[in-house]
Amino acid sequence: MFNNADMQLRSTQMTDQSPRGGxxxxxxxxxxxxxxxxxxxxxxxxxxxxxxVNVRYLTGFTGxxxxxxxxxGDRPRSGDRIGTDGRYTGQVAAQAxxxxxxxxxxxxxxxxxxxxxxxxRRIAVEGDDLTVSxxxxxxDAAESAGAELVPLDGCVARLRITKDADEVAAxxxxxxxxxxxLGALIxxxxxxxxxxxxxxxxDLEWEMFGLGADAIAFETIVAAGAHSAIPHHRPTDAVLTxxxxxxxxxxxxxxxxxxxxxxxxxxxxxSAWQREIHAVVERAQQAGRDALAVGADLRTIxxxxxxxxxxxxYGEYYVHGLGHGVGLEIHEAPGIGAAxxxxxxxxxxxxxEPGVYLPGRGGVRIEDTLVVAESxxxxxxxxxxxxxxx
Amino acid sequence: MFNNADMQLRSTQMTDQSPRGGxxxxxxxxxxxxxxxxxxxxxxxxxxxxxxVNVRYLTGFTGxxxxxxxxxGDRPRSGDRIGTDGRYTGQVAAQAxxxxxxxxxxxxxxxxxxxxxxxxRRIAVEGDDLTVSxxxxxxDAAESAGAELVPLDGCVARLRITKDADEVAAxxxxxxxxxxxLGALIxxxxxxxxxxxxxxxxDLEWEMFGLGADAIAFETIVAAGAHSAIPHHRPTDAVLTxxxxxxxxxxxxxxxxxxxxxxxxxxxxxSAWQREIHAVVERAQQAGRDALAVGADLRTIxxxxxxxxxxxxYGEYYVHGLGHGVGLEIHEAPGIGAAxxxxxxxxxxxxxEPGVYLPGRGGVRIEDTLVVAESxxxxxxxxxxxxxxx
Numbered sequence: 001m002f003n004n005a006d007m008q009l010r011s012t013q014m015t016d017q018s019p020r021g022g023x024x025x026x027x028x029x030x031x032x033x034x035x036x037x038x039x040x041x042x043x044x045x046x047x048x049x050x051x052x053v054n055v056r057y058l059t060g061f062t063g064x065x066x067x068x069x070x071x072x073g074d075r076p077r078s079g080d081r082i083g084t085d086g087r088y089t090g091q092v093a094a095q096a097x098x099x100x101x102x103x104x105x106x107x108x109x110x111x112x113x114x115x116x117x118x119x120x121r122r123i124a125v126e127g128d129d130l131t132v133s134x135x136x137x138x139x140d141a142a143e144s145a146g147a148e149l150v151p152l153d154g155c156v157a158r159l160r161i162t163k164d165a166d167e168v169a170a171x172x173x174x175x176x177x178x179x180x181x182l183g184a185l186i187x188x189x190x191x192x193x194x195x196x197x198x199x200x201x202x203d204l205e206w207e208m209f210g211l212g213a214d215a216i217a218f219e220t221i222v223a224a225g226a227h228s229a230i231p232h233h234r235p236t237d238a239v240l241t242x243x244x245x246x247x248x249x250x251x252x253x254x255x256x257x258x259x260x261x262x263x264x265x266x267x268x269x270x271s272a273w274q275r276e277i278h279a280v281v282e283r284a285q286q287a288g289r290d291a292l293a294v295g296a297d298l299r300t301i302x303x304x305x306x307x308x309x310x311x312x313x314y315g316e317y318y319v320h321g322l323g324h325g326v327g328l329e330i331h332e333a334p335g336i337g338a339a340x341x342x343x344x345x346x347x348x349x350x351x352x353e354p355g356v357y358l359p360g361r362g363g364v365r366i367e368d369t370l371v372v373a374e375s376x377x378x379x380x381x382x383x384x385x386x387x388x389x390x
Numbered sequence: 391m392f393n394n395a396d397m398q399l400r401s402t403q404m405t406d407q408s409p410r411g412g413x414x415x416x417x418x419x420x421x422x423x424x425x426x427x428x429x430x431x432x433x434x435x436x437x438x439x440x441x442x443v444n445v446r447y448l449t450g451f452t453g454x455x456x457x458x459x460x461x462x463g464d465r466p467r468s469g470d471r472i473g474t475d476g477r478y479t480g481q482v483a484a485q486a487x488x489x490x491x492x493x494x495x496x497x498x499x500x501x502x503x504x505x506x507x508x509x510x511r512r513i514a515v516e517g518d519d520l521t522v523s524x525x526x527x528x529x530d531a532a533e534s535a536g537a538e539l540v541p542l543d544g545c546v547a548r549l550r551i552t553k554d555a556d557e558v559a560a561x562x563x564x565x566x567x568x569x570x571x572l573g574a575l576i577x578x579x580x581x582x583x584x585x586x587x588x589x590x591x592x593d594l595e596w597e598m599f600g601l602g603a604d605a606i607a608f609e610t611i612v613a614a615g616a617h618s619a620i621p622h623h624r625p626t627d628a629v630l631t632x633x634x635x636x637x638x639x640x641x642x643x644x645x646x647x648x649x650x651x652x653x654x655x656x657x658x659x660x661s662a663w664q665r666e667i668h669a670v671v672e673r674a675q676q677a678g679r680d681a682l683a684v685g686a687d688l689r690t691i692x693x694x695x696x697x698x699x700x701x702x703x704y705g706e707y708y709v710h711g712l713g714h715g716v717g718l719e720i721h722e723a724p725g726i727g728a729a730x731x732x733x734x735x736x737x738x739x740x741x742x743e744p745g746v747y748l749p750g751r752g753g754v755r756i757e758d759t760l761v762v763a764e765s766x767x768x769x770x771x772x773x774x775x776x777x778x779x780x
Contacts, residue, residue, distance in 0.1 A: 151526075319477070
């Protein structure tokens with residue numbers, strides 16, 4: 001596979017996605033309007049977006065090289081431009097036809113030139129996306145055009161927290177694929193003594209593709225026996241054995257949106273300690289889900305689950321946060337943890353995934369993806385959470 | 391899957407990789423020695439490495455959070471440190487046991503503190519890895535410790551170009567998996583009219599996993615008919631049809647090292663234009679491979695293949711560079727293209743992959759991975775390059 005950066009001339013890219021101008025223009029409007037709400041952006045003239053996932057969110061464009069300039073405040077949206085290179089001339093017209101495109105290999109610099117030609121001088125850039133080197137090159141281009149770049153973090157990530165109906169539908173579809181895939185594996189006895197972690201992981205991924213996943217959400221975790229005590233274990237050729245806890249953490253991607261679910265099963269009759277830690281995690285996870293109220297403090301949500309585990313005496317064996325936002329990225333805002341700040345917005349899609357990990361013995365994690373609503377959180381992953389004996 | 395950044399306490403990670411101190415210490419020595427060879431690094435006291443792939447290259451550590459500080463010039467290697475967080479205490483000892491580890495959630499800052507405590511004041515950082523925001527945080531930490539950070543590009547990438555025997559062996563193993571997987575698909579008639587691009591891609595990936603791939607090297611490209619004219623086409627549900635060119639670009643990962651190969655087959659008897667463009671690309675690819683001499687100018691290598699295509703009248707349909715380095719990353723130095731600079735080093739592993747893409751009709755690319763040597767380039771991908779009629 002050649003390096004995209006080495007493309008020299010124009011080519012076209014077909015697309016199977018139709019423009020959805022309305023929703024993307026509305027999102028760009030929200031970004032523009034956000035400038036006035038925050039002191040650090042109140043005097044910027046425009047936002048330059050360089051993160052590919054943020055460009056996709058704001059335009060629908062899915063090519064590997066895109067950037068976007070959005071005028072801040074009430075500047076007319078007609079001045080906004082998407083930038084890409086000649087490979088994507090056809091694709092950008094098909095996916096982001098409501099935006100004029102600037103076709104130039106020096107994509108971001110060309111957008112800065114467009115902005116300065118229109119009198120925009122103070123341009124916010126994504127400090128959490130641009131490398132120091134890329135920023136240095138852009139800053140030089142901006143300075144020679146009389147503009148100033150202001151690195152800021154999270155301007156688009158904040159907007160992405162609250163999902164619209166189409167986004168929730170895509171995440172729900174990805175969750176459904178996960179539920180069905182795991183169910184199919186269990187039904188046909190594919191999670192059984194004698195098989196390897198790796199084989200089970202591959203089967204699960206294969207099943208998700210067969211059910212229509214565009215991609216897997218992240219490298220599938222299948223962790224058996226003592227490995228289940230490793231929070232993020234990468235599947236090995238270790239063989240599943242009677243008596244093992246088997247922790248399975250996986251997801252699918254549909255239309256760019258991710259799902260995320262964990263279940264821990266046991267092979268053969270569970271021992272007392274296995275039953276106990278599973279029951280503790282099940283209660284903690286329920287408490288975490290129950291705490292997902294619109295406007296709830298993120299630390300309070302984390303504490304709701306953490307307290308259950310601590311009270312049962314396993315606090316030191318629960319070593320990570322309670323959950324995270326899920327959407328165009330597998331991990332996005334808001335993070336729900338002991339060090340989080342802020343509250344839970346309406347329409348956020350988040351995971352709830354406490355765990356207890358006993359080093360050298362085994363661990364349990366139970367994780368769901370949910371969408372937050374005034375009427376209460378709605379489960380998008382529906383595989384039963386009770387300890388499944390296989 | 392919870393966010394790694396949200397890990398709060400210590401846990402341990404098992405590993406199946408043993409330390410190979412010798413090779414990694416030698417690499418760190420080469421990085422240290424490189425400081426004196428270049429004006430921009432001649433006065434730095436240390437290198438702070440934050441790119442995960444570079445940390446792996448220099449230490450063997452494969453965790454998701456690692457950093458490394460290496461004293462520049464002839465400073466004693468005993469002052470070098472690897473940094474990670476408490477999740478990886480066990481893994482870092484197992485994989486990088488020849489280095490003392492600094493275990494701290496603020497991994498890079500902790501290494502800067504270690505360096506300044508040892509009198510190192512001018513610290514080179516990876517400007518092509520750190521984001522503006524991450525650099526800003528580190529710079530603040532450095533300044534309060536009396537140190538200065540110097541962003542530089544490519545200090546480790548340059549070292550990685552020349553592969554040692556173990557690295558070549560891993561790439562060769564990945565290439566062999568690719569060869570065998572494609573051969574198996576062809577043998578059992580899996581690339582045939584009526585199947586979808588997506589199904590063929592999934593079969594190929596499945597086959598590679600079955601043959602021992604740790605991962606696929608990148609999203610497999612299967613592009614049939616008019617899609618084959620799209621250089622980087624993502625597989626769709628489009629059905630393969632008699633008369634189609636089918637372009638297949640794929641690779642495997644073994645022990646972190648990638649393979650990369652493209653073949654273009656035809657379904658049923660090829661038409662005259664299909665035969666012609668395949669023959670042109672085949673000749674161009676041979677010319678490119680023949681030009682892979684140690685010390686050859688990278689642009690001259692590119693031109694060797696490009697001239698063949700241009701002379702045949704298809705110059706405008708060859709829209710990308712000739713090739714790229716392959717190793718721990720699918721695309722690494724050196725890039726071989728019309729805008730490249732420099733020469734080809736002994737021991738580089740590179741691709742040679744010219745193509746001709748006729749929009750709306752079809753395209754052909756032929757790609758191999760080779761290792762460069764004084765005795766001439768050695769092919770690591772060995773599937774025949776002649777037009778295969780299926």
